[in-house]
Amino acid sequence: MHYIHQYASPLGNITMASNGESLTGLWFNGQKYFADTLPAENREKELPIFEQTASWLDAYFRGDIPDFTPALHMDGSPFRQMVWEILLQIPHGKVVTYGDIARMIASKTGQKTMSAQAVGGAVGHNPVSIIVPCHRVVGTSGSLTGYAGGIDKKIALLSLEKVDMVPLFIPKKGTAI
Structure with a gap:
């Protein structure tokens, strides 16, 4: 199962995606190729990876340089x-x-x-x-x-x-x- 969560950034809403453990997607809502790696079967859920990603994004949008990277899993060639x-x-x-x-x-x-x-x-x-x-x-x-x-x-x-x-x-x- 894949999960999503919404983040309200100063530049517009962002959809985060996860396989339950790692971040698999992060897109500005409506952008080109929006959620193109996200399986059709997914659901909204609070997960620790989304909390970590939101912390990273909060720091970034404050103008700080985040000192960690959330766990990533990116499918591609x-x-x-x-x-x-x-x-x-x-x-x-x-x-x-x-x-x-x-x-x-x-x-x-x-x-x-x-x-x-x-x-x-x-x-x-x-x-x-x-x-x-x-x-x-x-x-x-x-x-x-x-x-x-x-x-x-x-x-x-x-x-x-x-x-x-x-x-x-x-x-x-x-x-x-």
């Missing part, structure tokens, strides 16, 4: 798992590009190159937003693109982390990233 592990290593208040992650994976796997677009797909399907910080990934030259929760939420999260927003920009439609 080995490639997606590799991308999500890299996301977990991006420091609070820093950003990296999709190309940076592609180069890290190419280096790890002994390949000459890796597609930044493939990385973008894995980043976009991250089932645990905020805690697995996909909002810290930007396009080439700092373009703010590709956040399933919406660019407005990406900007708010990066601002909360005191990221220097001056070099970052929202690309115009049709602009290559």
Whole structure:
């Protein structure tokens, strides 16, 4: 059985999901790919993992850097798992590009190159937003693109982390990233 719980964040309601022990999902309600890894059979329930996650989110939204990570269990292909592990290593208040992650994976796997677009797909399907910080990934030259929760939420999260927003920009439609 999978369980859900709602969290009211300053940026909108968030749905948390769990297998009963670990956090399996965290989505802004209505975001792209909302609950796409959540089984249809689930129910609302109070769980210790949801209390821990709410504590993490409370600290984060206060502007603190949480000193723990709730237990995570994220289902995905080995490639997606590799991308999500890299996301977990991006420091609070820093950003990296999709190309940076592609180069890290190419280096790890002994390949000459890796597609930044493939990385973008894995980043976009991250089932645990905020805690697995996909909002810290930007396009080439700092373009703010590709956040399933919406660019407005990406900007708010990066601002909360005191990221220097001056070099970052929202690309115009049709602009290559």
